[in-house]
Amino acid sequence: xxxxxxxxxxxxAHELGRVFATRAERHDREASFPYDDFADLRDAGFLGVCVPxxxxxxxxxxxxxxRVSEALGHHAPATALAFNMHCVTMMLTGQIGGSLxxxxxxxxxxxxxxxxxxxxxxxxxxxxxxxxxxxxxxxATVGYATVAQPVEGGYRVTGKKIFASLSEAATWHNxxxxxxxxxxxxxxxxxxxxxxxxIEGEWDPVGMRATLSRDLVLSDVFVPxxxxxxxxxxxxxxxxxxxxxxxxxxxxxxxxxxxxxxxTAAYLRSSGRHTNPVKQQAWAEMQIAHERAxxxxxxxxxxxxxxxxxxxxRRAWTAMVTVMETAPQVASTALRICGGRSxxxxxxxxxxxxxxxxxxxxxxxxxxxxxxxxGRYGLVDDEAPPA
Numbered sequence: 213x214x215x216x217x218x219x220x221x222x223x224x225a226h227e228l229g230r231v232f233a234t235r236a237e238r239h240d241r242e243a244s245f246p247y248d249d250f251a252d253l254r255d256a257g258f259l260g261v262c263v264p265x266x267x268x269x270x271x272x273x274x275x276x277x278x279r280v281s282e283a284l285g286h287h288a289p290a291t292a293l294a295f296n297m298h299c300v301t302m303m304l305t306g307q308i309g310g311s312l313x314x315x316x317x318x319x320x321x322x323x324x325x326x327x328x329x330x331x332x333x334x335x336x337x338x339x340x341x342x343x344x345x346x347x348x349x350x351x352a353t354v355g356y357a358t359v360a361q362p363v364e365g366g367y368r369v370t371g372k373k374i375f376a377s378l379s380e381a382a383t384w385h386n387x388x389x390x391x392x393x394x395x396x397x398x399x400x401x402x403x404x405x406x407x408x409x410x411i412e413g414e415w416d417p418v419g420m421r422a423t424l425s426r427d428l429v430l431s432d433v434f435v436p437x438x439x440x441x442x443x444x445x446x447x448x449x450x451x452x453x454x455x456x457x458x459x460x461x462x463x464x465x466x467x468x469x470x471x472x473x474x475x476t477a478a479y480l481r482s483s484g485r486h487t488n489p490v491k492q493q494a495w496a497e498m499q500i501a502h503e504r505a506x507x508x509x510x511x512x513x514x515x516x517x518x519x520x521x522x523x524x525x526r527r528a529w530t531a532m533v534t535v536m537e538t539a540p541q542v543a544s545t546a547l548r549i550c551g552g553r554s555x556x557x558x559x560x561x562x563x564x565x566x567x568x569x570x571x572x573x574x575x576x577x578x579x580x581x582x583x584x585x586x587g588r589y590g591l592v593d594d595e596a597p598p599a
Contacts, residue, residue, distance in 0.1 A: 215271030229287030239422035262302035267330035278513040285467025290422035318443035341382035343373035360389035366436040376428035401439040408433040419566035456516035529582040539568040
């Protein structure tokens with residue numbers, strides 16, 4: 213099977229996104245999960261957008277997925293952000309996992325896990341979530357309190373994940389956990405029907421409400437060995453040798469910026485304010501901010517790969533900060549120049565402004581984390597620290 217071209221996949225994503233946009237206000241108002249959007253993604257074959265073609269997927273690589281996610285985020289940011297959790301698992305086990313170093317036994321294990329995981333996605337339309345956050349520390353491979361105790365046939369897993377997107381919609385919750393006495397982080401698939409798994413907490417956030425990111429609690433959950441999706445050293449290798457995968461949240465926000473521009477232009481024209489020189493000046497500044505963020509992000513994703521240089525990692529942190537800070541700035545400017553009525557529900561700019569405010573806090577590459585690392589790079593640290 214030949215993979216569709218990048219332009220074709222991005223075009224399909226925009227088509228889907230335009231449909232999703234007609235439902236976004238309702239899902240935001242209700243804080244309800246967009247099952248209808250995911251059904252459309254399924255029917256379009258997009259659950260396999262990042263699944264390699266040899267397993268029946270569409271074969272999008274990291275740089276192509278960045279554009280696909282951007283296109284979806286342009287129209288329905290919350291749906292795009294939730295869908296990202298599914299796609300990152302596909303990339304971790306696919307392009308990223310395939311570029312890491314394995315001995316023969318580990319390579320055979322990865323091949324077996326790929327077959328199991330991708331068969332479920334392509335043939336049974338299974339959806340994967342990837343709840344990492346615990347609210348403890350911000351390191352990529354440190355600070356996890358979720359424990360995977362080895363037992364016969366697998367692990368017993370106990371812990372709690374916060375902001376678990378797709379909490380009630382996913383077939384699989386792919387969690388990271390540590391084995392007592394080890395430094396390695398395990399990447400384990402917990403089925404939604406597993407005994408000891410429960411979903412807790414209210415979900416009434418400011419923005420990205422349709423992600424349905426409640427708390428995931430695991431109490432002595434048995435995870436069979438064949439549901440360890442990466443070889444034991446796989447997640448640590450990915451975090452240290454393929455750190456660009458932590459950028460994926462920002463692709464949605466880059467798309468959101470483009471969506472804000474479209475909504476702003478439409479509002480100004482329909483209200484007759486588009487000829488006002490003050491509005492035009494702000495509109496020009498919004499376009500410049502968008503182009504600046506997009507150009508930097510495209511450069512970063514196009515150079516992403518295994519074992520980036522310290523300069524490339526630094527540039528990735530810079531892109532993350534740029535996108536996550538530009539989104540709320542552009543959305544705020546949009547509200548200012550469109551006027552008070554743009555603040556009223558169900559105006560799309562009101563919703564996108566709230567969505568835009570959420571990005572800077574998202575771990576592990578939250579804006580504060582990236583700024584701390586950028587502040588040390590070249591002054592205190594001779595080389596970029598691990599991701």
